[in-house]
Amino acid sequence: MVKVAVLGHGTVGSGVVELFTQNAKSITSRAGQEMEVKRILDIREFPDLPYADKFTKNFDDILNDPEITIVAEVMGGLSPAFEFTKSLLEHGKSVVTSNKELVASRGAELLQIAKAHNVNYFFEASVGGGIPIIRPMHQCLAANEITEVAGILNGTTNYILTKMIHESVPFDEALAQAQKLGYAERNPAADVEGQDACRKICILASLAFGSHVYPQTVHTEGITGLTLEDVEYASMWGGVIKLIGRAKKQPDGKVIATVYPAFLSSHSQLAGIDDVFNGILIRGNATGDVVFYGRGAGKMPTASAVVADMIDISKANCTSKSLSWADSDGHNVADYKTDPLRFYIRASLLDHAQSTVNDVMGGVEFLSRSGQPEDEIAFVTGQMTERELDSKLEVLGNLIKVKSMIRVLDY
């Protein structure tokens, strides 16, 4: 019998306890032994729950219980989640988590501590909700050199964009629905401003390229500046706008890591991913592109990944010591403006200078939409770095006033 504990009885934590009851039989057969939730840490009271006797407000009840060998940290945030996780690992208990903020900012350190104490720190639920991605990347794709990882990594923003674009639901209403469904972060600014996707791309990039990519080194933009005009131009161009987190290995070994809304062709494997679904594309030098798709947020999908990690630990007896990466000082990340891309620009034209725009930009594809004001132009450039784009726009400074700039990605 394996006894486990759960830190936090919120959306994910309550799902974890529920799964252990609901799927007890199959969990036992897959783990090779019975698994039981012995303790749940939460500062709130839950007197009406049938398992009310398992709750404690005292972390030491879990830390000092020798019977508890695996703990799920599903409380979120950096503190006290970091201190709790560190103490548990140092006390020889394995920890699994859905806490992407913690893994993205202290992952290298916690993985090191886990290794030193011969226990596991697993975080399948931190990226992609219920989609298996960490283990497939680390194990099934282990023979590949991964060159690029890109995806729709935030369910809330994908849900909001889908509602806005296809059902004309206003932004605030779509966000309220996402909160009600348990998709959004406690502070949904982390979703709409891109930080949640940033944390997830940090975890994927660290795992793919072997050195910690920290959130502050990732250029991050959210969806708050998107307009329906841009959505319409994207559609006239033959695509959609999605919030994409990506990390790409450069020939010099450095990584370009970004989060921003991007134009994707409607032929892209990521273009049709709507609602709360996430899609993650891994480009390997042996496999080519592999795409993972599924529910990226929500109580039971995320709980499923947390419990799977606990089952894995109980049956493998802490054998995945290779799940780790080196720490870094930030020099592993390259300047995102050196990445050659195409760019969509929407601007007001201060003079009749369309041909000058075309010449300075080195040839562009002009776009049009219904109801387009006479002084508005929209176009997609050829490939250039963002530095080159900046200097060309400077040359055009007196002729156009840029309203939107959205990168075009080829996936």
Ligand code: HSE
């Ligand atoms: N707020 C996150 C999302 C939850 O919407 O994707 C899952 O990490």
